[in-house]
Structures are given as structure tokens and as C-alpha cells.
Amino acid sequence: MVEEVGTTTEGDLIINVGPQHPATHGVLHLVITLNGETIKKVEPHLGFIHRSIEKMCESLTYRQFIYVTSRMDYLSAHINNHGCALCVEKGLQVEIPARAQVIRVLMDELTRLASHELWWGAMAMDLGAFTPFFHAFRERETINDIMEETCGARLTMNYMVPGGVMQDIHPNFQRRVKEFIELYKRKIGEYDEMVTGNIIFQNRMKGVGYLSKEDAISYGCTGPTGRGSGLSCDIRKLYPYEVYDKLEFDEITETGGDSFARYMVRIREMQQSVRIIEQLIDNIPEGDFQAKTKAVLKLPKGEFYSRVETARGEFGVYIVSEGGTTPYRIKFRSPGFSNLSVLDHIARGGKIGDLIAMMGTLDLVIPDIDR
Amino acid sequence: MDLNLQKTKQDFPGQVHETPGGGIVLSKLDDVINWARSNSLWPLTFATSCCGIEMMAVASAKYDFSRFGFEVARATPRQADVIIIAGTIVNKMGPVLKRLYDQMADPKYVIAMGACAISGGPFFYNTYSVVKGADHIIPVDVYIAGCPPRPEALLHALISLQDKIKRGLTREQIKSGKD
Amino acid sequence: MLNEDLKAKITELFPGSTIDEGNDPAAAGWVNVNVEANNWLPVATQLRSDLSLQFDYLFCLTCIDWKTHLTMVYHLSSTKFRHNIVVKAKLDRTIPEIETVCHIWRTANFHEREVYEMFGVNFLNHPDLRLLILPDGWEGKNPMRKDFEDPVNMIRL
Numbered sequence: 025m026v027e028e029v030g031t032t033t034e035g036d037l038i039i040n041v042g043p044q045h046p047a048t049h050g051v052l053h054l055v056i057t058l059n060g061e062t063i064k065k066v067e068p069h070l071g072f073i074h075r076s077i078e079k080m081c082e083s084l085t086y087r088q089f090i091y092v093t094s095r096m097d098y099l100s101a102h103i104n105n106h107g108c109a110l111c112v113e114k115g116l117q118v119e120i121p122a123r124a125q126v127i128r129v130l131m132d133e134l135t136r137l138a139s140h141e142l143w144w145g146a147m148a149m150d151l152g153a154f155t156p157f158f159h160a161f162r163e164r165e166t167i168n169d170i171m172e173e174t175c176g177a178r179l180t181m182n183y184m185v186p187g188g189v190m191q192d193i194h195p196n197f198q199r200r201v202k203e204f205i206e207l208y209k210r211k212i213g214e215y216d217e218m219v220t221g222n223i224i225f226q227n228r229m230k231g232v233g234y235l236s237k238e239d240a241i242s243y244g245c246t247g248p249t250g251r252g253s254g255l256s257c258d259i260r261k262l263y264p265y266e267v268y269d270k271l272e273f274d275e276i277t278e279t280g281g282d283s284f285a286r287y288m289v290r291i292r293e294m295q296q297s298v299r300i301i302e303q304l305i306d307n308i309p310e311g312d313f314q315a316k317t318k319a320v321l322k323l324p325k326g327e328f329y330s331r332v333e334t335a336r337g338e339f340g341v342y343i344v345s346e347g348g349t350t351p352y353r354i355k356f357r358s359p360g361f362s363n364l365s366v367l368d369h370i371a372r373g374g375k376i377g378d379l380i381a382m383m384g385t386l387d388l389v390i391p392d393i394d395r
Numbered sequence: 396m397d398l399n400l401q402k403t404k405q406d407f408p409g410q411v412h413e414t415p416g417g418g419i420v421l422s423k424l425d426d427v428i429n430w431a432r433s434n435s436l437w438p439l440t441f442a443t444s445c446c447g448i449e450m451m452a453v454a455s456a457k458y459d460f461s462r463f464g465f466e467v468a469r470a471t472p473r474q475a476d477v478i479i480i481a482g483t484i485v486n487k488m489g490p491v492l493k494r495l496y497d498q499m500a501d502p503k504y505v506i507a508m509g510a511c512a513i514s515g516g517p518f519f520y521n522t523y524s525v526v527k528g529a530d531h532i533i534p535v536d537v538y539i540a541g542c543p544p545r546p547e548a549l550l551h552a553l554i555s556l557q558d559k560i561k562r563g564l565t566r567e568q569i570k571s572g573k574d
Numbered sequence: 575m576l577n578e579d580l581k582a583k584i585t586e587l588f589p590g591s592t593i594d595e596g597n598d599p600a601a602a603g604w605v606n607v608n609v610e611a612n613n614w615l616p617v618a619t620q621l622r623s624d625l626s627l628q629f630d631y632l633f634c635l636t637c638i639d640w641k642t643h644l645t646m647v648y649h650l651s652s653t654k655f656r657h658n659i660v661v662k663a664k665l666d667r668t669i670p671e672i673e674t675v676c677h678i679w680r681t682a683n684f685h686e687r688e689v690y691e692m693f694g695v696n697f698l699n700h701p702d703l704r705l706l707i708l709p710d711g712w713e714g715k716n717p718m719r720k721d722f723e724d725p726v727n728m729i730r731l
Contacts, residue, residue, distance in 0.1 A: 043488065043491055044440075044441055044491065044495060045470065046440045046468075046470040050442075050443065050444065050447070051443050051488060070706055070707050071485075071487050071705075071706065071707040071708060071709060072443070072485065072487050072488045072491070073443050073444055073482070073483060073485060073488070074485055074487065074524050074707045074708070075483055075485060075518045075522060075524065075525055076518075076521075076522040076523050076524045076525070076717065077518075078718065079521065079522065079523065079717060079718060080518065080520070080521045080522050082521075083520070083521045083731065091517070092517065095444065095445055095517070098444065098445040098448060099448070142448070157455065158455050158456045161451070161452060161455035161456065161457070162455075162456060162457065164452075165452070165455075165457045168452075178449075178543075178545070179445060179448055179449060179543050180445060180542065180543065239680075241630050241631055241653055242630070242679060242680045242681065243680050243681050244631065244632060244633060244679070244680075244681030246633075255653065256653075257653075262656065329604075329634075329649070338633065340633065340634055340649075342634060342636065342647075342649075344638055352638075353638050353639070355634065355636040357633060357634045361684060361685070362633075362681050362684075364684070365680070365681060365683060365684045391443075391444045391445070394707055486709055486727070487708075487709040519729060520729055520730065520731040521728055521729070521730060521731060522727070522728065523717055523722075523724045523727045523728050524708075524727065525727075527729070
């Protein structure tokens with residue numbers, strides 16, 4: 025499976041990382057060419073979780089294909105479903121009631137918190153610290169319980185449908201989210217003490233994996249990876265959808281460009297998500313939770329593109345429709361695909377330990393890349 | 396082969412007789428070995444997709460599987476006893492899974508977690524690259540239904556595997572019993 | 575830049591291309607430009623370097639199989655002016671070939687490899703055109719084409 029690409033000089037060592045390795049990113053196979061311990065070239069081999077989703081969606085109806093996207097980037101499952109529902113609604117030109125919009129944004133932000141929690145715990149575990157993993161999962165379990173009461177599932181909840189949400193929120197939802205937010209604001213301080221201010225952690229992340237702004241634009245980086253290099257690319261601010269244009273929150277960019285900048289972008293994004301939830305949780309408007317749509321959906325002939333901001337970056341859904349009940353062609357523009365192409369560029373000249381820190385801050389979820 | 400389905404109600408296999416100056420334990424060697432093996436199974440960290448997150452949730456503090464002896468999750472198959480296949484297996488990953496299974500030392504056990512590992516799951520129809528069930532590649536002892544299964548379901552499966560080992564009913568034991 | 579200004583500028587710079595308004599009503603439609611496949615590289619270079627356009631961010635590169643021909647679709651955006659455009663190029667189905675743009679937008683490297691293995695489009699002057707996601711031995715079988723049959727693996731519903 026290893027092909028001879030490029031030239032290797034005398035004395036180079038070629039090693040494999042993966043496809044099965046304990047760094048919890050999924051199944052990624054990296055072929056690293058080393059000179060001593062310095063990396064000369066990193067080549068990712070993908071495809072170990074390629075489930076041919078785009079081909080499969082050509083035979084599923086517009087209501088059915090949404091469940092598959094929650095299995096693509098399973099840590100932002102709600103946000104992926106949201107993007108698909110938005111695209112179908114663009115085609116049907118249906119107006120979503122205000123209550124459904126606010127519920128969707130609340131679920132999105134809770135998912136973003138849960139995803140960043142897991143990223144933080146897993147990254148600390150990759151760098152050798154096992155304790156933050158348990159702290160992160162403790163918070164994540166509370167969020168999962170809140171979601172399970174309303175949506176019925178913990179990880180792959182198919183809650184967003186074209187037209188709104190599938191059912192109304194549970195009566196306990198508001199109270200439990202408010203309690204969780206109070207608890208969470210204290211915990212973020214704990215995380216800063218444990219990991220961010222730790223001198224070992226900072227030495228492993230500062231100055232490692234520098235990505236300049238021009239390179240981030242050229243490689244198509246989105247999400248916190250791009251924002252850590254100063255590129256302003258938050259879809260919630262640039263092309264707002266649902267109620268994001270009425271909310272007050274900041275777009276976090278850092279100019280450092282190294283791993284520590286990308287790390288700090290995500291930590292501050294968690295605080296911004298808390299701010300958004302606080303603004304919305306007491307102001308959920310009354311009304312319908314789903315707009316009336318036909319049972320069998322047919323999109324008119326044409327092409328539709330919608331984009332949402334997942335925890336990893338811009339997720340785009342491009343539907344080409346010929347007027348039938350199933351799409352003619354669907355393309356999912358996943359954030360990890362572009363973010364992964366940066367890895368070879370930023371890893372050259374570093375050491376293997378730095379590579380693990382870089383992969384942690386790029387926050388890759390491999391089923392999202394392979395589709 | 397007749398299936399003796401009585402539950403192992405006793406914690407320790409064997410009878411303890413008190414005698415002056417100590418005690419005598421009367422048991423079958425097979426039972427003691429099975430008891431020791433079942434209470435310290437080390438899993439291999441093998442997670443391909445979404446079920447991997449639920450496996451990590453079982454490893455963390457709320458649903459803890461280290462109280463059943465599974466604490467030490469090994470990254471290398473040479474030191475692992477049980478492989479929990481959490482996630483979809485595709486055609487490109489099949490040889491990798493087979494190689495990992497071959498590298499594990501006997502006695503080894505396999506748990507297929509989630510609908511994808513049992514039968515291809517939601518990716519059964521109209522896909523050209525998914526293996527429709529991990530048992531096309533390696534023999535499986537315990538199947539867990541769900542997409543993804545709840546952490547309690549995984550714990551139930553681990554306890555069932557322990558029961559199977561104590562009663563001598565896994566493929567491994569039946570196979571070595573026949574020789 | 576608004577859509578009308580974009581359309582005027584594009585027709586001025588590339589007289590050989592045609593424009594049709596996309597039917598994405600919520601965004602008031604993105605401008606869809608159709609270019610010739612053998613003229614793509616100069617058009618792309620100019621889209622990137624022209625000072626009033628500056629499309630420096632390629633965010634989606636894909637291919638659609640209409641049963642008589644293939645169409646390459648490029649979604650471009652500008653980080654400075656925040657306008658978006660969609661460029662399409664028709665390809666012949668028997669010998670689909672088009673110039674690569676990975677020297678202009680480096681993200682196209684991976685995207686073009688994926689289109690090569692899924693649809694069979696040959697990208698001229700690509701530095702490293704080989705399989706990315708499919709396993710070894712799948713060269714030549716282009717799974718995303720509409721006439722792809724695989725009786726062994728695919729179970730039809």
C-alpha cells in the first residue's frame with residue numbers, strides 16, 4: 025500500500041502511523057519520511073472508512089438522506105443535519121417558524137460545546153495527560169443527557185427535519201440547560217488552570233505548526249484552523265442563517281498561526297457558545313415547531329448550496345436536482361478534507377511529537393473526510 | 396455438545412473447606428482458569444467511527460468499564476485479549492482487521508458493536524465499499540445491537556462475554572475442547 | 575460586488591463565456607459562468623489575480639455526470655470582497671480532460687484527486703494524480719458515474 029512518491033535520500037526512515045492508533049481521530053494512515061527524528065514528508069492515506077455515502081444518497085429520498093450525515097461528522101451531528109435541512113428548505117422555499125429556528129440554534133450551540141469538550145479531552149490525552157479526558161467526558165455526559173430527553177438519542181440524533189424540528193422540546197429542557205450553564209462557567213476556569221496554563225503544555229504547542237494566512241486561504245482552511253491564522257471565516261457571521269444575525273457574539277481570530285493559537289480559538293469559542301445559549305434560553309418564542317410540508321418532498325429542477333458552521337469549519341451541502349423525489353447528485357463539502365491537506369505543509373521540519381500536537385489542534389474526524 | 400445454561404451464581408468457582416491450620420479449595424482447574432481470564436480482559440483500542448465515541452464514553456467516569464477488569468486498554472494487539480469492533484468495516488480496512496486479529500495471542504475474543512459491525516447497518520443497500528458485517532472477516536462472540544448502542548448495552552455485552560467465558564462456551568474454548 | 579457588476583465584469587474579461595443566473599432564491603442567486611474546458615487555465619488565473627475580483631478561496635470542487643457529458647463545477651469566493659461565483663466547464667464523456675488549478679488554489683490538489691478516481695477526469699499537469707480514497711485496484715472503475723455496476727458489492731434496494 026506504500027508507494028514510492030517523491031525522492032528519498034540515503035538513510036531516510038519511512039514509518040507508518042495508523043490506521044489503527046490510539047489517538048482518537050479515527051482511521052487515518054500517515055506515511056512519514058524521517059531523517060533522524062525530523063520529519064521530511066507526511067503523506068496521508070485515506071479511504072479506510074469510505075462508506076460511499078454520496079452514491080448511496082442518490083437512491084434515498086429527501087427526508088431519508090439526512091440521517092446519513094449525522095454519521096459523517098458524528099461530533100457535530102446536529103449541525104450536519106441542520107445544513108442538509110437548510111438546503112432542502114431552500115429548494116422548497118418554505119419559511120421556518122421562529123420557535124423552530126431558536127430551538128435549532130440552541131441545539132447547535134450545545135453540540136458545539138460537546139464537540140469542543142471531546143476535542144479538548146482527546147487532545148490532552150494525546151499529549152500524555154489522562155485526567156482532562158475524564159473531566160471533559162463528565163461535562164459531555166450532562167449535555168448528552170439533556171439532548172437525550174428531547175431528541176431520544178445521545179450521539180446520532182435525527183432531530184432536524186426539512187421544515188423545523190421533529191418534535192417539541194421537553195418541559196425540563198430550559199431548566200436543565202440553565203443549571204448546566206451555571207455549572208459550566210465555573211468549570212471553564214478549571215480547564216484553564218489544568219491545561220492551558222500548564223508550562224509543559226505551552227512549550228509543546230507554542231511555535232509548533234505555523235500556518236500563515238496566505239497559506240490558510242490557498243489551502244481552503246476553515247473553522248478554528250483558519251481562524252487561528254487570522255483568516256476570518258465564521259459562517260455564522262459572514263453568511264448568517266436562522267437567528268444568528270440577531271445575536272451578540274464575537275468571532276474569535278488569533279494571529280499567532282501556531283498550534284497554541286488554534287487551541288485558544290477553540291477555548292474562547294466555548295465561552296462564546298455559552299454566551300449565545302444564555303441569550304436564547306429564556307427567550308424561546310411560542311409557536312409551531314415545524315412548518316407544514318408535504319409528506320413526499322420533491323425539489324424543483326436546479327442546484328442548491330447551503331453552508332453551516334460546524335465545530336470544525338464550513339460544512340457545505342450541494343444538491344443537484346432533476347425534479348424527482350431523490351437527488352440527482354449530492355456533494356458534501358466537508359471541513360476536514362481541506363484542513364487535512366495542510367498537514368504536510370506545516371509538519372515539515374518538526375519532530376514526531378510535534379506532529380501529534382498538530383493533528384490534535386487540526387481536530388480531524390476521519391469519517392467526515394472519507395465520506 | 397449440550398448447553399448447560401445455569402447461571403454462575405457463585406463468585407468464586409469451587410468449594411472452600413475449613414480445616415485446622417488453613418483451608419482446602421476444591422475446584423476444577425478449567426473453572427479457575429476461566430474465572431481468572433474473564434475478570435481481566437484487556438480490550439484493544441479499535442474504533443473506526445461513531446460507535447468509537449460510545450466506547451470512549453464507557454471508558455470514562457460515568458459508565459466505567461474498569462470495574463469489570465477492562466481498564467488497561469492496549470494499543471498493540473500483542474497484549475490485548477478482546478477486540479471490540481466499534482464502527483463500520485470497509486473493503487480497504489478488511490485486511491487490516493484480519494492482520495490485527497492474527498497478531499492477537501490466544502485466547503482471544505471478539506465483540507461486534509453496533510449495527511455496522513453486525514451486518515453493515517445503515518450502509519447495507521447501494522454501497523460499493525462496505526463489508527456487510529464484520530463476521531465475514533473474523534469470527535464474532537458477542538453482538539451488540541444499536542446505532543450507536545447505549546453505554547449500558549456495551550456493559551451488558553461485556554458481562555455476557557464474561558459469563559460465556561466462565562461457562563466455557565466461547566468459540567475458542569469449544570474449539571480447544573474438541574482437539 | 576453585486577451580481578450585476580460581477581456579470582458585467584466577467585463578460586468584459588472573458589468574452590467567450592456565457593452566464594446564467596443560478597436559481598438559489600435565498601441568496602438572490604450566485605452568478606454561474608460557463609467556460610470552455612480548454613480555456614480554463616487562463617480564466618482561472620485571471621479570476622485570481624484581477625484586482626477587482628480576487629477570487630482567492632476555492633471552497634468546493636466537484637463533478638456531475640449528466641449522462642451525455644460531464645460537468646466540472648468550481649465554487650469560488652473572495653476573502654476580501656466576500657462575493658461568490660460558480661464556474662462550470664463541460665467535458666466530453668469519452669475523454670474527459672481539463673487543466674489542473676492546484677498551482678493557483680492549493681486546496682485543489684486533494685479535490686482533483688478525488689474527482690479523478692470517482693469520475694475518471696484526467697487533470698493535465700497535476701503533480702500527483704493517483705487514487706486517494708478508493709483501495710488499490712480500483713483504477714478505471716469510476717464509481718460515481720451513473721453507469722457504474724457492481725453486482726458483487728452493491729445490493730440494490
